[in-house]
Every structure is written in structure tokens, then in C-alpha cells.
Amino acid sequence: MSATLADLLAARTATAPDRVALEARGATVTWAELAALVGRARPRLRRAGHAPGARAGMLARNDPDTVVALLASVAEGAEVVLYDERTTAHERDQVAALAGVSGWHSPSAADHAAGPGPAPGTVPGAAGQAPYLGLVTSGTGGLPKVVRKHWGATLANAEHFAALAGYREDDRILCTTPLHHAYAFGVAVLPALITGATLVFAPHPAAPATLARAVRDSRATVVQSVPFLYRALLDCGEPPASAALRVCVSAGEPLSAELTDAWAAAVGVPLRDQYGATEFGQIGYAADTPGGPLRLVPGIEARLRAPDGSWVTAPGPDTTGELYLRQPAAGPVAYWGLPHLAEAGHVDGWFRTGDTGRLPAPGLVRVEGRTTRRISVAGRKVDPDEVERALLAAPGVRDCRVAAPPEGGAGHGDRFAAFVAVDPGVTEAAVRRHLARTLSSYKVPTRFHLRDALPRTRTGKVHLARLWQEAAAAPGQEEQEENA
Structure with missing residues (x-):
């Protein structure tokens, strides 16, 4: 325009x-x-x-x-x-x-x-x-x-x-x-x-x-x-x-x-x-069928990168990879005051989103999770999205967020934590039992923080930094043994 x-x-x-x-x-x-x-x-x-x-x-x-x-x-x-x-x-x-x-x-x-x-x-x-x-x-x-x-x-x-x-x-x-x-x-x-x-x-x-x-x-x-x-x-x-x-x-x-x-x-x-990012604006939209793949907004181009670092040359509905984007009219992504971040985020002129997904057909995208949120447990990878879906299926669980602690930050002793908003009377033992029936043992969080509600930003996202700060300030808890 x-x-x-x-x-x-x-x-x-x-x-x-x-x-x-x-x-x-x-x-x-x-x-x-x-x-x-x-x-x-x-x-x-x-x-x-x-x-x-x-x-x-x-x-x-x-x-x-x-x-x-x-x-x-x-x-x-x-x-x-x-x-x-x-x-x-x-x-x-x-x-x-x-x-x-x-x-x-x-x-x-x-x-x-x-x-x-x-x-x-x-x-x-x-x-x-x-x-x-x-x-x-x-x-x-x-x-x-x-x-x-x-x-x-x-x-x-x-x-x-x-x-x-x-x-x-x-x-x-x-x-x-x-x-x-x-x-x-x-x-x-x-x-x-x-x-x-x-x-x-x-x-x-x-x-x-x-x-x-x-x-x-x-x-x-x-x-x-x-x-x-x-x-x-x-x-x-x-x-x-x-x-x-x-x-x-x-x-x-x-x-x-x-x-x-x-x-x-x-x-x-x-x-x-709608799928978007501050760097690109609006990326995809469910213009056709709610719940189906998103149609890429014109002007946004997408491609997939395989785990071995190679570009996926023939993506399809069954091919999953990490999503990379570019917006030719805008040029490379840039951050004022932090030029090294943008430089590190580009590969061959494409920007790493940190999201995993599929490109089921030309002009369509399906976002499936975050690569940068994955947690390493005894050499095995845990997708927090999978754990969160299992938590939300537990009786009495209203909201949750699963994450590894920020490096060097509050709660760094926790390797793998779940912040869970629950109804009155729901116990950690009950939540753990539910996850044990649903997930492999290494996917069950090391520590649980049960709350009435999770703090959110003005855009509705869970305020993870505040959760870690509050967890660090709370009275000490005995860390649960991890089931490996």
C-alpha cells in the first residue's frame, strides 16, 4: 500500500x-x-x-x-x-x-x-x-x-x-x-x-x-x-x-x-x-474453515526447516518442521537497540519463528507448537503444549502453564514446573495421578504450583515471568522426585 x-x-x-x-x-x-x-x-x-x-x-x-x-x-x-x-x-x-x-x-x-x-x-x-x-x-x-x-x-x-x-x-x-x-x-x-x-x-x-x-x-x-x-x-x-x-x-x-x-x-x-507476530503483523487466518489450516496473509511467505537443519523442499500435510517466514516488502526483521538478535534469527534471509507447524498446501499453514519451549529431560524432549493439553483434561483444572525456569532466574532449581489454576479441593496428588495415566513418566513435571488463577498480561497471555517470581518468593517446598 x-x-x-x-x-x-x-x-x-x-x-x-x-x-x-x-x-x-x-x-x-x-x-x-x-x-x-x-x-x-x-x-x-x-x-x-x-x-x-x-x-x-x-x-x-x-x-x-x-x-x-x-x-x-x-x-x-x-x-x-x-x-x-x-x-x-x-x-x-x-x-x-x-x-x-x-x-x-x-x-x-x-x-x-x-x-x-x-x-x-x-x-x-x-x-x-x-x-x-x-x-x-x-x-x-x-x-x-x-x-x-x-x-x-x-x-x-x-x-x-x-x-x-x-x-x-x-x-x-x-x-x-x-x-x-x-x-x-x-x-x-x-x-x-x-x-x-x-x-x-x-x-x-x-x-x-x-x-x-x-x-x-x-x-x-x-x-x-x-x-x-x-x-x-x-x-x-x-x-x-x-x-x-x-x-x-x-x-x-x-x-x-x-x-x-x-x-x-x-x-x-x-x-x-489468527496467527501473528509483532515482527510480521498478521501471518495466517482461518478464513475458510474454523479449526482448519490458516490461510497465509498475502505478502507473507513461509517455509519449513527439518530438525537436521535442511530446508523442506516439498512440504505437505504430513510434513512437520520449524516455521520460517519472510515479508519481502518489509525487508529483514530488525530490533532497535538489539541488532544481534535479528542477525541470529535469520537463516538464508528467512526469520526463525520458534514455532513448529505444517504447510499442508500452497498458501496454507498449520501451527502446532513452539520449538523454543521444548524441555530436555534426561536427554529426551518434552513438548510443554502436550503436557498442558493433558493437564487441561484433568478434573478441576481450569488453566495451566508448563515451562522450564529462566536460566539464572528465580526458581532455577526447578527443571520442569507446572503452574496450574484449579478448583477448590483439587490436590497435587490428584493432578499427578491423572498425568501418570496420560503421559510417559518423564513428561510429568518435577514441581507443581497450584493456584486459584494464573496472572495474565493485558493481551491475555500467561505472565510467566511473574509466576516464576512469585514461586521464588513463596515459602520453600519439598521438591518432588522426578519419575525418569
């Missing part, structure tokens, strides 16, 4: 000035109003240093003020680095050092307060959109990474995804996850600009019942969320069924067949899996 964000805003303003562009907590902003707000914000942000060639840090929230500040800063030619407003000062300092930003801007109504600006309904000329922006990975297992994203490839990826998912200009896209992450950014925020759809921000944070009411009351036609929230919506006692709803996108962690079936039965709309 050759258009810039300023081009897209100008097009929306010219063709549908009175259509609602943004909606949050019942308040609406039309495309013409959005253009006027951006016009008023541009000189203020330019004075704050958001100028051509500058790299500007922006602390994002899911609200119109953040969208206005993003559009204004990009129109001024700045390279924007989006990060979570709720992060700590230490985390912000880490990211600022990596990305090379001198400070962080918190968007607010003051950015676009009444004052000198362009005439209503007009968009001033852009200073020239910078070629890159920065998105920060969640960093749940270690230090964050700032991915250098190519604007042209990022917009093209969002456009291709919107077409694959069947987005329309009359859609109302309900955004339920943080917009500074690649998932919401490429599945909700940018597609709204590209198609002219209305971007609706769900209440955040919100109890499942509140979110379920938001699905209904917002008249959303598209919902973007994660499996954890979809399950919570089903379990809250207020089914989020809506006559308007037609597209439900899920990403962030594997989507189970049980959840897919339960959602379709309760809501009447298929729950479609």
Missing part, C-alpha cells in the same frame, strides 16, 4: 465526513471531527519534538486521544514508538534506551484543545511519513524488544488481512486488547482507517459481564479478542450474542476446538483463529 496514514484520513474525511470513526464509552468522533482534532494536535506535538527524523515515544491507551496523537505525530514525520501507558518507570527506561527515545508523551485532550488550527473538515499536508514505527513485544519471559516496523508493509499487511477477513466500510470493529500491540493495531486500528469502518473501544479493564454487554450494546459486527476473554465471555452468564455480529477473530494463544464449538453454539458466529 502506497498510501500514508494522512492519505487514509483525508480519504475518509472526503468520502464520509459524518460517519463515526471512533467510539469510546458512548462518545463518538466522526471522520471530519477526527481530521480537525489531528490538525490541532500537529503543531503542539511538533513543538514537543515530534518532527521529521525524530523518534518519539508514545504511551498508548485504548481511547481516541491516543489515535489522534498517533496520526498527528506520524503526519509530522516522526518515528513513533508505541508502548503501554501502564508500564513502570523502569520498563519505560529500558525501552527508551533500546529505541533511542528521550522521553514519553502521554496523549490527552490537551493535545487537541481548541485553538489555532486548520479549517474544520480539512487535513493539512503531511511533512512526509517516516518509513518506520516501533512496536514493543510484551516481554513476558525476559527483556522487551522494540521491533522496527516498516510503515508501508504494515499498512499493506493490515489491508490484506481486512480483505481476507471480509471487513466492510459499514463494520463496527470492537477492540478488546491494547492497541499498542501488533494484534489490535493490525486487526482493529489500521483496518478501520483502511476500510472506513468504525473503531469501537471496549471498556478496559472490564469484568466479563461488562464486556459481554459491550459486545451487544455497541452493535459490533467484528470482535477482536483472545481465547481467555472469549472463554470468560461464555462463562459470565450473559452470552454476548448479537444479531449484528458476523466476524470474531481470536489470537494470542492456541484456540481449542472445545472453545470454538462452545462459542459457535452460544453466539451463532464462528470463532476464527
Whole structure:
């Protein structure tokens, strides 16, 4: 896509000035109003240093003020680095050092307060959109990474995804996850600009019942969320069924067949899996059959690498390997401040995803697990995904995460641990007995940490780093003997 964000805003303003562009907590902003707000914000942000060639840090929230500040800063030619407003000062300092930003801007109504600006309904000329922006990975297992994203490839990826998912200009896209992450950014925020759809921000944070009411009351036609929230919506006692709803996108962690079936039965709309990564944006989408292979988003190329390091030249439905990707329009993956990571992640120009999968037919991909999560036990490999599936089948187990501890980190004495959210009365002995009936003895975790619930990031992923920290701070436990 050759258009810039300023081009897209100008097009929306010219063709549908009175259509609602943004909606949050019942308040609406039309495309013409959005253009006027951006016009008023541009000189203020330019004075704050958001100028051509500058790299500007922006602390994002899911609200119109953040969208206005993003559009204004990009129109001024700045390279924007989006990060979570709720992060700590230490985390912000880490990211600022990596990305090379001198400070962080918190968007607010003051950015676009009444004052000198362009005439209503007009968009001033852009200073020239910078070629890159920065998105920060969640960093749940270690230090964050700032991915250098190519604007042209990022917009093209969002456009291709919107077409694959069947987005329309009359859609109302309900955004339920943080917009500074690649998932919401490429599945909700940018597609709204590209198609002219209305971007609706769900209440955040919100109890499942509140979110379920938001699905209904917002008249959303598209919902973007994660499996954890979809399950919570089903379990809250207020089914989020809506006559308007037609597209439900899920990403962030594997989507189970049980959840897919339960959602379709309760809501009447298929729950479609999406596979993505911050480095590439949207990679694959279940455009054809829920639960089936994902269709690669145009512009993304994939290939498999065998365990011996050779490329699989004739992949098929029965061939499993490690997935490698490339996005020719964007060039090689790059991280600001950590160039060695990107260099180490490429082989022959292809980027290692750390995922295992299949390429069952041209243009299709099936993701099966993570290679980088595999655990070595007495020389044998354990796939945590397999152990987690077995745990989730145990009576009274609601959620789980299986992992080896971070090297040198808290809990390093544990070789193989399971963090398990269970119902009251469920014991470790009962869980172990279930696994002993299901798995080989070497696949049973060395240590179990039973909890009421597992902490999660704002994108719905299990916060593994926090689990290890809490395990290390807990009173000492006698380590169970491993069955080898």
C-alpha cells in the first residue's frame, strides 16, 4: 500500500465526513471531527519534538486521544514508538534506551484543545511519513524488544488481512486488547482507517459481564479478542450474542476446538483463529474453515526447516518442521537497540519463528507448537503444549502453564514446573495421578504450583515471568522426585 496514514484520513474525511470513526464509552468522533482534532494536535506535538527524523515515544491507551496523537505525530514525520501507558518507570527506561527515545508523551485532550488550527473538515499536508514505527513485544519471559516496523508493509499487511477477513466500510470493529500491540493495531486500528469502518473501544479493564454487554450494546459486527476473554465471555452468564455480529477473530494463544464449538453454539458466529507476530503483523487466518489450516496473509511467505537443519523442499500435510517466514516488502526483521538478535534469527534471509507447524498446501499453514519451549529431560524432549493439553483434561483444572525456569532466574532449581489454576479441593496428588495415566513418566513435571488463577498480561497471555517470581518468593517446598 502506497498510501500514508494522512492519505487514509483525508480519504475518509472526503468520502464520509459524518460517519463515526471512533467510539469510546458512548462518545463518538466522526471522520471530519477526527481530521480537525489531528490538525490541532500537529503543531503542539511538533513543538514537543515530534518532527521529521525524530523518534518519539508514545504511551498508548485504548481511547481516541491516543489515535489522534498517533496520526498527528506520524503526519509530522516522526518515528513513533508505541508502548503501554501502564508500564513502570523502569520498563519505560529500558525501552527508551533500546529505541533511542528521550522521553514519553502521554496523549490527552490537551493535545487537541481548541485553538489555532486548520479549517474544520480539512487535513493539512503531511511533512512526509517516516518509513518506520516501533512496536514493543510484551516481554513476558525476559527483556522487551522494540521491533522496527516498516510503515508501508504494515499498512499493506493490515489491508490484506481486512480483505481476507471480509471487513466492510459499514463494520463496527470492537477492540478488546491494547492497541499498542501488533494484534489490535493490525486487526482493529489500521483496518478501520483502511476500510472506513468504525473503531469501537471496549471498556478496559472490564469484568466479563461488562464486556459481554459491550459486545451487544455497541452493535459490533467484528470482535477482536483472545481465547481467555472469549472463554470468560461464555462463562459470565450473559452470552454476548448479537444479531449484528458476523466476524470474531481470536489470537494470542492456541484456540481449542472445545472453545470454538462452545462459542459457535452460544453466539451463532464462528470463532476464527489468527496467527501473528509483532515482527510480521498478521501471518495466517482461518478464513475458510474454523479449526482448519490458516490461510497465509498475502505478502507473507513461509517455509519449513527439518530438525537436521535442511530446508523442506516439498512440504505437505504430513510434513512437520520449524516455521520460517519472510515479508519481502518489509525487508529483514530488525530490533532497535538489539541488532544481534535479528542477525541470529535469520537463516538464508528467512526469520526463525520458534514455532513448529505444517504447510499442508500452497498458501496454507498449520501451527502446532513452539520449538523454543521444548524441555530436555534426561536427554529426551518434552513438548510443554502436550503436557498442558493433558493437564487441561484433568478434573478441576481450569488453566495451566508448563515451562522450564529462566536460566539464572528465580526458581532455577526447578527443571520442569507446572503452574496450574484449579478448583477448590483439587490436590497435587490428584493432578499427578491423572498425568501418570496420560503421559510417559518423564513428561510429568518435577514441581507443581497450584493456584486459584494464573496472572495474565493485558493481551491475555500467561505472565510467566511473574509466576516464576512469585514461586521464588513463596515459602520453600519439598521438591518432588522426578519419575525418569
